[in-house]
Amino acid sequence: MVKPGEKVAVAVSGGKDSLSLLHLLAGKAEELGIEIVGILVDEGIRGYREVKLEAARRYADKLNVELVVNSFKGIFGFTLDEAVQALLLDGFRYKPCTVCGVLRRYALNQIALDLGVDKLATAHNLDDEVQAFLLNALQSNLSVAAREGPLSEKVHMKLVPRIKPFYFVPEKEVMIYALLNGIESPFVECPYIVYSLRHVLRKWLNQTASNNNPSLKHRIMFLKTKLTKHFTRQTEFKTCKICGMPSSRDTCKACEFKNYVTSLLERDKLF
Ligand SMILES: [Zn+2]
Numbered sequence: 504m505v506k507p508g509e510k511v512a513v514a515v516s517g518g519k520d521s522l523s524l525l526h527l528l529a530g531k532a533e534e535l536g537i538e539i540v541g542i543l544v545d546e547g548i549r550g551y552r553e554v555k556l557e558a559a560r561r562y563a564d565k566l567n568v569e570l571v572v573n574s575f576k577g578i579f580g581f582t583l584d585e586a587v588q589a590l591l592l593d594g595f596r597y598k599p600c601t602v603c604g605v606l607r608r609y610a611l612n613q614i615a616l617d618l619g620v621d622k623l624a625t626a627h628n629l630d631d632e633v634q635a636f637l638l639n640a641l642q643s644n645l646s647v648a649a650r651e652g653p654l655s656e657k658v659h660m661k662l663v664p665r666i667k668p669f670y671f672v673p674e675k676e677v678m679i680y681a682l683l684n685g686i687e688s689p690f691v692e693c694p695y696i697v698y699s700l701r702h703v704l705r706k707w708l709n710q711t712a713s714n715n716n717p718s719l720k721h722r723i724m725f726l727k728t729k730l731t732k733h734f735t736r737q738t739e740f741k742t743c744k745i746c747g748m749p750s751s752r753d754t755c756k757a758c759e760f761k762n763y764v765t766s767l768l769e770r771d772k773l774f
Pocket residue numbers: 743744745746747748754755756757758759
């Protein structure tokens with residue numbers, strides 16, 4: 504996933520998974536000959552983000568890793584809390600997690616690009632990948648569902664290649680790794696989790712897997728891997744005509760959401 508001499512940005516949220524990844528890569532940096540920097544996106548979720556941000560800062564300090572922070576407010580002009588308020592007043596055409604997911608992904612790439620890193624490492628584990636695959640598959644979005652494997656190629660000048668070292672590691676095992684290494688994260692949940700279909704799927708997967716189906720998640724991952732081989736070459740990247748960033752269409756999803764939320768905020772005078 505990495506070559507000697509590369510600079511790797513680790514996407515940190517302050518949760519156990521991302522702190523474990525920071526721990527792992529910081530510990531292996533010298534052996535692998537890589538340089539590590541942590542990056543964090545402050546979405547602006549009151550009661551949640553400030554707690555996790557503090558945990559991330561503390562742990563990065565402990566590991567002696569620089570942590571670069573930018574926010575939705577800084578990049579898009581509004582916090583997620585402001586966006587959700589506007590979305591709510593407009594009848595929730597988009598769910599908070601849908602908007603947050605697109606904007607966070609965009610922001611992480613933007614920060615990584617600004618830092619001039621070679622790779623962007625995220626802590627997505629097997630459970631995350633299986634959930635994402637099923638979510639996309641349920642929306643008949645099979646090419647998106649199967650698009651990303653543990654290592655993405657350089658497909659656009661402005662898209663930092665991603666690596667996912669925990670791709671094949673179940674969530675439970677990452678948790679055990681965190682426990683064994685004394686990695687702690689305050690137990691606060693994002694308040695918008697109640698609107699998330701992923702949350703429902705996660706519970707269903709865990710329940711079904713523990714109910715005499717221990718290989719369920721691995722089997723779904725196997726299906727995804729088979730499909731990925733089929734779909735990878737069909738993904739074509741364009742350039743967003745508004746921001747110049749990679750996009751599968753003429754205007755990227757982040758610009759679309761940014762404009763939509765901004766227009767709602769201006770209309771409802773929520774700024
Ligand atoms: Zn754009």
